[in-house]
Amino acid sequence: MQPDYKQLAVLQLCGLNARGGNLAQQDAIGISTQGEVPGKWQLWQHQTVAECMALNAEETLLVVADGVSSNPAAALASKTVVHYLLQxxxxxxxxxxxLRAAQSYLADTLGAKRQSFGAATTVAALAIKADRFIAINAGDSRVWRLREEQLQQLSVDHTFQNDSPELQQQDNLAQCYQAITSYLAADHEESDFAIAVSDGALLANDAFLLTSDGVHDVLTPQELSAFMLQSDMSLALEKMHQQLLARGAPDNASLLWLRIKG
Structure with a gap:
């Protein structure tokens, strides 16, 4: 299927701390297009973004990165990686x-500075070309596909629980088991990180969603599916935004939602 029309929704907001103040924005998201508009790309790392736009490009790359807050320079790590991949x-x-090249670039640049050595970020990316897609991730940022009203996670969460067949069968594990085991780090000795890849054919009316954990830790897959099934994309985006805020938005939240019309 050769897609002839795409619609993109972008949502990014800063999380809130216990006192209701904004957390520092450590997510970065971006889009790059080729085809009718060659060389066009855009990167967001803002307190609040909520917009919908039409895309006419033949090829599209979407990227969501979530800086690892326990490491230094988290915001710079996510922004650097998104910028590198888009270009x-x-x-x-x-x-x-x-992704391997992006980690090497991160190590060459931020890793060369004492204040940013070890900076790290998760990444989820989706590339669409002609009638195919490829979804790639490292960490717990996710890529989803909605097809025939069924939402499927295409990415793999790289966490201690998910990496262990035994732990996967257990519920109510301590939060430490949700810690990520794969990410891009500004350290040449951290180049052996796990990457998950999923690819396949596009079908008419497919939709894709990329989320940082600030979205999918707050909204369930069933809720995400219900939002994506709404015909009015702008209204659905606003409802998602308000739902995240109503539930306290305990983390930075970023998503890119792409609809394809065949």
Whole structure:
């Protein structure tokens, strides 16, 4: 299926601390397009963004990165990686090699500075070209696909629980088991991180969603599916925004939601 029309929704907000103040924005999200608008790309790292736009490009790359707050320079790590991937995609077909190259670039730049050595970020990315898609992630940022009203997670959560077949069968584990085991870090010795890849054919009316954990830890898959099934994308985006705030928005939250019309 050759997509002839795409609609994109962008949502980003800062999380709230216990006193209701804004957390520092450590997520970064971006989009790059090729085709009718060659060389166009945009990166967001703001307190609040909520907008919908039409895309006419033949090829599209979406990226969501969530800086690891326990490491230094988390916001700079996510922004650096998104910026690198968006620009490199204009020159090189997207594959897991780009995540390896992004980690190497992160180590060369931020890793060379004492104050940012070890900066780290998760990444989830989706590339669409002609009638195919490829979804790639490292960490717990996610890529979802809605097809025929069924929401499927295409990415893999790299966490202690998910990495262990025994722990996967257990419920109500301590929070430490949800800690991420894979990410891009500004340290050349951390190059052996796990990457998950999923690819396949596009079908008419497919929709894709990329989320940081500030979204999918607050909204259930059933709720995300219900929002994505609404015909009015702008209204659904606003409802998602308000639902995140109503539940306290305990973390930075970022999403990119792409609808394809065949």
């Amino acid at each position: 490199q995609w204009q020159k090189t077909p997207f594959s897991s090699k780009q």
